[in-house]
Amino acid sequence: MERDSLRERARSIVATADLQAKVDLAYQTARDWFQRRLDRGTGLTGPALSERPGRPARPLLLAPRDMPRRSSVGLSGRIALLHSLTHIELNAVDLTWDLVARFVDQQVPRSFFDDWVQVGLEEAKHFSMLDTRLKELGAAYGDLPAHDGLWQAAESTGHDLKARLAVIPLVLEARGLDVTPAMAEKIRSGGDEASAAILDIIYRDEKRHVAFGAKWFRFLCDRERVAPEPAFHDLVRRNFRGALKPPFNDRARSEAGLTPGFYKPLARIIG
Ligand SMILES: [Fe+2]
Numbered sequence: 001m002e003r004d005s006l007r008e009r010a011r012s013i014v015a016t017a018d019l020q021a022k023v024d025l026a027y028q029t030a031r032d033w034f035q036r037r038l039d040r041g042t043g044l045t046g047p048a049l050s051e052r053p054g055r056p057a058r059p060l061l062l063a064p065r066d067m068p069r070r071s072s073v074g075l076s077g078r079i080a081l082l083h084s085l086t087h088i089e090l091n092a093v094d095l096t097w098d099l100v101a102r103f104v105d106q107q108v109p110r111s112f113f114d115d116w117v118q119v120g121l122e123e124a125k126h127f128s129m130l131d132t133r134l135k136e137l138g139a140a141y142g143d144l145p146a147h148d149g150l151w152q153a154a155e156s157t158g159h160d161l162k163a164r165l166a167v168i169p170l171v172l173e174a175r176g177l178d179v180t181p182a183m184a185e186k187i188r189s190g191g192d193e194a195s196a197a198i199l200d201i202i203y204r205d206e207k208r209h210v211a212f213g214a215k216w217f218r219f220l221c222d223r224e225r226v227a228p229e230p231a232f233h234d235l236v237r238r239n240f241r242g243a244l245k246p247p248f249n250d251r252a253r254s255e256a257g258l259t260p261g262f263y264k265p266l267a268r269i270i271g
């Protein structure tokens, strides 16, 4: 049997299809890691990492081009928005624990894993808060179709930790910083304070996720003696399809250590 380790726990979080069990295992793993009851599992060859994360039968996963237009007004519009955010957070859970499992053999300080286990815990919390909120609104995660494009970022960057950090925290999660405040504002002005408060928590946490991404991206670049900004431009062009869309939340991005020299040239050249 595979020895209990951070690698094995992270692998099994990604593989678990029951979403409550996935969340519970993420919480338990973070507790055990921070109480120093788990070792990394460096050098272990256990079961292979999942090609695709474990998922329940619903929601139906559709290619982005096949997604129906979602309502944007009234309660059904709010539910559709929260449902799509719930789906994004579930993907974030799997993407983060996949990073932990996949890159467990990297020569990095233990604090690297402290940061990403913390992120994996917070993504599980985000998913769980939104899932609960959908139920309070008389809906459930799985009621609507969800798009299947998010895991592609994991596949295209499975070979290279710098590429993974460039695309997931520094492109996708940074994009969250650009769009979340307006979403929270819209929901709040519609009178749904409880949902808006969840978005506020997510926004605050995500700023730190971007900061962890920026910190470790610079760390890896320093170690290889390469300049971080050109390395970032190159990795994003090779591993991310599509433009970086302005307007950018420059203030939140720079608070997270993501200065304009990283993203502004990509918006001009790709966009
Ligand atoms: Fe999140």
Ligand SMILES: [Fe+2]
Pocket (backbone or CB within 6 Å): 092, 119, 123, 173, 205, 206, 209
């Ligand atoms: Fe995040």
